[in-house]
Amino acid sequence: MSSIDQIAAALEGYDPQALSAHHVNAFLDRLVQPVEQTEDVELFAALGRVLAQDVVSPINVPPHDNSAMDGFAFAGELLRAGQPLRLKVVGTALAGKAWAGELGQDGAVKIMTGAIMPEGTDTVVPIEFVKLDGEHVTIPADVVRPGDNRRLLGEDLMAGLPALTRGQTLGPAALGLLASLGLPRVPVYRRLKVAYFSTGDEILSLGDAPREGAVYDSNRYTVFGMLTRMGIEVLDLGVIRDEPAALEAAFRHAARHADAIITSGGVSMGEADHTKAMMKQLGDVAFWRIAMRPGRPMAVGKIGKAEGVSGASAILFGLPGNPVAVMVTFLAFVRPALLRMMGANPAEPVLLKARSGEAMRKKPGRTEYQRGIVSREADGTLRVRTTGNQGSGVLSSMVQANGLIVLHHQQGNVAVDDEVDVMMFDGVI
Ligand SMILES: Nc1nc2c(c(=O)[nH]1)N[C@H]1C(S)=C(S)[C@@H](COP(=O)(O)OP(=O)(O)OC[C@H]3O[C@@H](n4cnc5c(N)ncnc54)[C@H](O)[C@@H]3O)O[C@H]1N2
Numbered sequence: 001m002s003s004i005d006q007i008a009a010a011l012e013g014y015d016p017q018a019l020s021a022h023h024v025n026a027f028l029d030r031l032v033q034p035v036e037q038t039e040d041v042e043l044f045a046a047l048g049r050v051l052a053q054d055v056v057s058p059i060n061v062p063p064h065d066n067s068a069m070d071g072f073a074f075a076g077e078l079l080r081a082g083q084p085l086r087l088k089v090v091g092t093a094l095a096g097k098a099w100a101g102e103l104g105q106d107g108a109v110k111i112m113t114g115a116i117m118p119e120g121t122d123t124v125v126p127i128e129f130v131k132l133d134g135e136h137v138t139i140p141a142d143v144v145r146p147g148d149n150r151r152l153l154g155e156d157l158m159a160g161l162p163a164l165t166r167g168q169t170l171g172p173a174a175l176g177l178l179a180s181l182g183l184p185r186v187p188v189y190r191r192l193k194v195a196y197f198s199t200g201d202e203i204l205s206l207g208d209a210p211r212e213g214a215v216y217d218s219n220r221y222t223v224f225g226m227l228t229r230m231g232i233e234v235l236d237l238g239v240i241r242d243e244p245a246a247l248e249a250a251f252r253h254a255a256r257h258a259d260a261i262i263t264s265g266g267v268s269m270g271e272a273d274h275t276k277a278m279m280k281q282l283g284d285v286a287f288w289r290i291a292m293r294p295g296r297p298m299a300v301g302k303i304g305k306a307e308g309v310s311g312a313s314a315i316l317f318g319l320p321g322n323p324v325a326v327m328v329t330f331l332a333f334v335r336p337a338l339l340r341m342m343g344a345n346p347a348e349p350v351l352l353k354a355r356s357g358e359a360m361r362k363k364p365g366r367t368e369y370q371r372g373i374v375s376r377e378a379d380g381t382l383r384v385r386t387t388g389n390q391g392s393g394v395l396s397s398m399v400q401a402n403g404l405i406v407l408h409h410q411q412g413n414v415a416v417d418d419e420v421d422v423m424m425f426d427g428v429i
C-alpha cells in the first residue's frame, strides 16, 4: 500500500471526490513531518526562524530586586495610614552602581529606575510625590503602599525555568527575550526550501509578447510572496510547457533540490493536460475534489515516490490554476502543512467575528472563502462586506480584501447583520 493509500484508509469519511476542508488538513497533518536538521544562528539571523530546542533561562531577569521609578527607597513597614512620613536621605543608588551603606532606623535612599534596592528597603516613592528639605524627604500620606514600585528578582524570567519552548517562531519579542538572557546564538530548524512552477501552454512569462488566449503568469508571484513571508527559501522553476519531457525534468529537478513542490494548473478535468499524468507517473499522489469554493481540484502527495522511480522525494501541492484558488488553497492547506514541516507549533487561525454587511447565498456541505473588507463602524461594530465579484480568477479581490470570510462546511445562507467568521490577512498576504 502506498503511503497516500494508508493515510486515506486511516481517515474516517475520506472521499477523494468530495473531501471536506477539515479532511484535507487532517490528511496533510499525517503526510508531512518536521525537518530534522537544525543549526545555530546568531540572534540577528534568527528572525522568523523556528526554535529547535527549549531554552532554559541561564539567569534571573531581572537579576536583582530593583526600582521601577526614580524616587526614594525605604522600608515599607514605616508607613502609617493617613500619616505623612519624614525620612533622612542617607545615600544614592544608581542603575549599575549599587548603594551599600547603612540605612538606619528612618533612612531613605535616593534611587534611580533599575538600581538595585538597597538592603532594608522594599518600597519606592516616586520623586514627584515627595517634598525635600535639606537632608530630609517627606512622603505625603497614602501615596504609596509597602512593596510599591519595586521589581522582583526573576519576575520576568527565572533561572532554571523554560523561557521559550521548541516550535516557537522567533518574532521580535522572542529575539529580545533571548538577548535579555545573554544568549548570542540560538538553535533553529534549518530553513525549508520550496520549489514552484506554473503549468499551461496559455501562460505567458513576464517579457513575453501578449497573444490571443494567453494570460500572464501571476501564480508564481503570489506563491513567491506567500512563501517568502514565511521565511522559506524559494526555488523558482518558471512556467513549464504542457509536455511530458519538460514536466518530468521540472518535477525531478524540484524533488532533488526542495522539500516541497508547489505547482499551479492542470489538476482539473482539462484535456490537454499532461501535468496530472506526470504526477501519477513520478509520484504517489491523490487527486481530490474538495468541497470548497474557490479551490475545488487539488493534487497532494509525494513526488519521487512512485514504484520504479529513483532519487529524492518531495511533498507535492498541486494547486488549481485559478489565481484566487491558488491563494486560498495555500492559506487554508499549504501554509499550515509547511509550518508543520518547518517545525513550528500548530496554531489555529484566529477568526474574528464580524457582522455581515450583505446577504450571502451559501449551500451547506462545502466551505466557502469570500474575500472580505472588515471595518469598524462609528458605534464600534465590526462590519464585513465582500469585495464584489467572487470569481476565482478575480485576483483584484484579494488585493482589496483584508481578510477571508469563512463560511463553514455546514453553514447555510447568511442574512444582513448575521455574525460571520473572518480570517484576517494580517501580514500573511
Ligand atoms: N469540468 C470541470 N471543469 C472545471 C472544474 C471542474 O470541477 N469540472 N473545476 C474548475 C475549477 S474550480 C478550477 S480552479 C479550474 C482548475 O483547473 P486547472 O487546475 O486544471 O487549471 P487550468 O485549467 O490550467 O487553469 C485554470 C484557470 O487559471 C488560469 N491560470 C492557470 N495558471 C495560471 C497562472 N500561472 N497565472 C494566471 N492564471 C493562471 C488559466 O488561464 C485558467 O483560466 O478548473 C475549473 N474547471
Ligand code: MOO
Binding pocket: 292, 293, 294, 295, 296, 297, 320, 322, 324, 325, 392
Ligand atoms: O478551484 Mo476553482 O477556483 O473553485 O474555480
